[in-house]
Amino acid sequence: MIKKxxxxxxxxxxxxxxxxxxxxxxxxxxxEQGIAATTRKVDVVTTGTFGAMCSSxxxxxxxxxxxxxxxxKIRLNDVxxxxxxxxxxxxxGATEVSDSDENYGGAHVIEDxxxxxxxxxxxxxxxxxxxxxxxxDTLITxxxxxxxxxxxxxxxxxxxxxxxxxxxxxxxxxxGTLLPKFGNVTYSTAGQLSxxxxxxxxxxxxxxxxxxxxxxxxxxxxxxxxxxxxxxRNEKGVPLGAAATLSLVGNLKxxxxxxxxxxxxxxxxVSLFVGIGIPIPLLDEEITQFTAVRDQDIQTSVYDYGxxxxxxxxxxxxxxxxxxxxMIELNGKKVRTAPMSSLYKAxxxxxxxxxxxxxxxxxxxxPVAPLPSEANILSLDERR
Amino acid sequence: xxxxxxxxxxxxxxxxxxxxYHLIHDCNVKINILKASITPGKExxxxxxxxxxxxxxxxxxxxxxxxxxxxxPANRQISIDKDLCIHCGACTAVCFAEAMSLNxxxxxxxxxxxxxxxxxxxxxxxxxxIISIAGDNLACTMVE
Ligand code: SF4
Ligand code: SF4
Numbered sequence: 001m002i003k004k005x006x007x008x009x010x011x012x013x014x015x016x017x018x019x020x021x022x023x024x025x026x027x028x029x030x031x032e033q034g035i036a037a038t039t040r041k042v043d044v045v046t047t048g049t050f051g052a053m054c055s056s057x058x059x060x061x062x063x064x065x066x067x068x069x070x071x072x073k074i075r076l077n078d079v080x081x082x083x084x085x086x087x088x089x090x091x092x093g094a095t096e097v098s099d100s101d102e103n104y105g106g107a108h109v110i111e112d113x114x115x116x117x118x119x120x121x122x123x124x125x126x127x128x129x130x131x132x133x134x135x136x137d138t139l140i141t142x143x144x145x146x147x148x149x150x151x152x153x154x155x156x157x158x159x160x161x162x163x164x165x166x167x168x169x170x171x172x173x174x175x176g177t178l179l180p181k182f183g184n185v186t187y188s189t190a191g192q193l194s195x196x197x198x199x200x201x202x203x204x205x206x207x208x209x210x211x212x213x214x215x216x217x218x219x220x221x222x223x224x225x226x227x228x229x230x231x232x233r234n235e236k237g238v239p240l241g242a243a244a245t246l247s248l249v250g251n252l253k254x255x256x257x258x259x260x261x262x263x264x265x266x267x268x269x270v271s272l273f274v275g276i277g278i279p280i281p282l283l284d285e286e287i288t289q290f291t292a293v294r295d296q297d298i299q300t301s302v303y304d305y306g307x308x309x310x311x312x313x314x315x316x317x318x319x320x321x322x323x324x325x326x327m328i329e330l331n332g333k334k335v336r337t338a339p340m341s342s343l344y345k346a347x348x349x350x351x352x353x354x355x356x357x358x359x360x361x362x363x364x365x366x367p368v369a370p371l372p373s374e375a376n377i378l379s380l381d382e383r384r
Numbered sequence: 385x386x387x388x389x390x391x392x393x394x395x396x397x398x399x400x401x402x403x404x405y406h407l408i409h410d411c412n413v414k415i416n417i418l419k420a421s422i423t424p425g426k427e428x429x430x431x432x433x434x435x436x437x438x439x440x441x442x443x444x445x446x447x448x449x450x451x452x453x454x455x456x457p458a459n460r461q462i463s464i465d466k467d468l469c470i471h472c473g474a475c476t477a478v479c480f481a482e483a484m485s486l487n488x489x490x491x492x493x494x495x496x497x498x499x500x501x502x503x504x505x506x507x508x509x510x511x512x513x514i515i516s517i518a519g520d521n522l523a524c525t526m527v528e
Contacts, residue, residue: 050470052511103513176474177509184477261470263511271511273470326488338477342470343491 002039002285006366009043009281013360018043020357022350023193023280023291030292035285038292044357044364045280045291047195048212048349051188051341052263052271054174055154055225056094058110058252061146062121064088069133071123075099076109076140078120087131091151094262094272105270107262110150113142114214114255148252150214150260154224156276158196158244159300162187162323162337164315164330167306172267176340178305182330185302188340191295191320193350195278196244198291200237202229204280206367211248212277212353214260217362218250223371230374236297237290240317244371248276259349275345277353281364295320302330310379386441389418391502392430393454396422403451404432411444412436419481419501431501456502464495465514475506475515 012018019042021029026045030038060081062071070087074080078100081092096106112119118139127134142148164185165171165178172178176186191197199205209220224245231243259275282288300323301314315330322328323337356362394403404415413436422428434444448455471492475484483500486493507515 050472172508176511177478177505179478179480183480186474186477261512264513265511266508273472273511324488326486336477336480339473339486340477342472344471347491 002036004039004043004281004283006281006283006364009283010363012043013357013363016358016360018357020044020046020279020354022347022354023047023198023293024347024350026288026291027192027294030288035288035292039282039285039288042282042288044354045198045282046277046350046353046357047190047193047198047280048275048277048346048351048353049156049190049194049341050259050273050275050345050349051190052174052265053152053155053274054095054271056110056150056152056272056274057106058092058113058148058150060090060092060148062088062090062123062140063144063146065133065136065138067133068131069123069125069136070128070131071125071136073124075122076106076119077104077112078122079104079106079109081106081109095270097270103264103270105262105264107270107272110252110272111257111260111262113148114252114260115257116141116143142253150218150248150250150252150255150274151221152248152274154226154245155248155274156195156224156246156278157189157242158194158200159239159298160187160189160242161300161314162302162318163305164302164335165306166304171305172265173305174265174268174271175305176338177266182333182335185323185328185330185335185337186340187300187320187323187337189298189300189320190341190343190346191298191324192293193343193346195276196246197238197293197298199278199280199287200233200239200290200293201373202244202371203287203290204283204367205246205278206370208365208368209278210362210365211279212275212349212356213248213250213255214275215256215258216250216254218248218276220246220367220371221249222247223375226377227372227375228377229372230376234297234299236293238293238298240299241301246276259345273342275349277349279353279357279362279364295324302328385436386438387433387435388441388457389431389433391456392428392432392448393456394428394430394451396426396428403448403453404430406447407434407444411447412440413444421480421501421503429501429503462500462502462504462506462515462517468512468514469493470512472511475510478505478509 094107163175261273416433419431
């Protein structure tokens, strides 16, 4: 049994001798050289994903004006942001929509901040003895505010179901435009390159794990919301549906609009494309085996989004190899498939992270604490 | 001589009037149907090449207009702000003409203008809103 520690791997990274492959490259290496040799030779595998992640947002400290104001109603470029966080702290959610333009929302404010643009801040207050001011209308940029960090409660879904539409009408969803009568199928996971599919039991990903987040370094802050590691798994340990998620944090001021993009889904609303890459240290052979997962080893279910019910029926189980081929069979018919997340960008992220590690500028972290190994999702029942 | 590629949009009622027959017979133009998509009781889309003398092509246009058929010059089609494209693939989900397609090696989205029938579905499907149709705001009227 080969065993490597975080310290050993980090000292190799520091002296520039660490061997780093992406989650796609590791597949052929394992096929050619086997698990043991690969584990001996390779130190880190980098993953990547670039998809719309609605549960995203940013904390901002706006700084105090003179005279000071305890902001209770806040708008940034006409998008409502959260009041109720002391005097000048706020949180802007990615999916919050502008009061004046349905095609502009919190995600756009976040992207515009990263781009260095001016953002109009309007805030009002009831006025207190210590915060006498009642209104302010000014401009801010990322350089004029104090802290500004992305804090995303639920990102990087470990697997996600694919979508189809049985009805006679076009459906506009967060899974894209679904054509009537099963005219297409959409899916949204990077498959064999996706972070949490390469470490299905989260052996190396936990609290405090340093990651690539939107062009800079970020951290795993907590398990993501709706975290559900108890989902059924296949023989490779891969969950068959939406399972683990991550809560992520990182300095927005250092992020890049190449990896953070506001999106508008017709009749659904605004969302934010977030670029995430997670390095996985090859500590032992089991982890190498996990990172060698291929698209044909990962399955998901196709759901009918034409059924407006929480328990919509699964139509079929398919692998990502089938989904990525561009065509699957559904009800005996060939149906076109299309991704919603960018594999092109996911690759760029895995490669960027790889080069940071090769250059010695990105060290790996051992989790401060593991994420829960069991959890269940509760649904909201109505009662009085 | 003139050869023009146009997209005809009509209610299926109009279609019953055998419009291609009229164009060929009365306007003396050659018609080549490249793509047809007709939803009964709703809307039909017909992508055609009209071939004939300048005068005959003009008379074909006149006939189509008088029949209240929307004529969209397909040469003018859609434009994409390629620099902003993130290659998500959302546009390929709706492009039944396969003008928008994913290169399955590079996973970049490629656009083949020749295949595009200017149906406009990709305009709203693109989450970055970087696809537009030159001319009037045709996309919305066609899709809904
Ligand atoms: S308008 Fe868009 S969806 Fe329609 S054929 Fe052209 S590229 Fe395809
Ligand atoms: S939907 Fe828009 S951003 Fe996505 S691949 Fe197509 S053109 Fe590019």
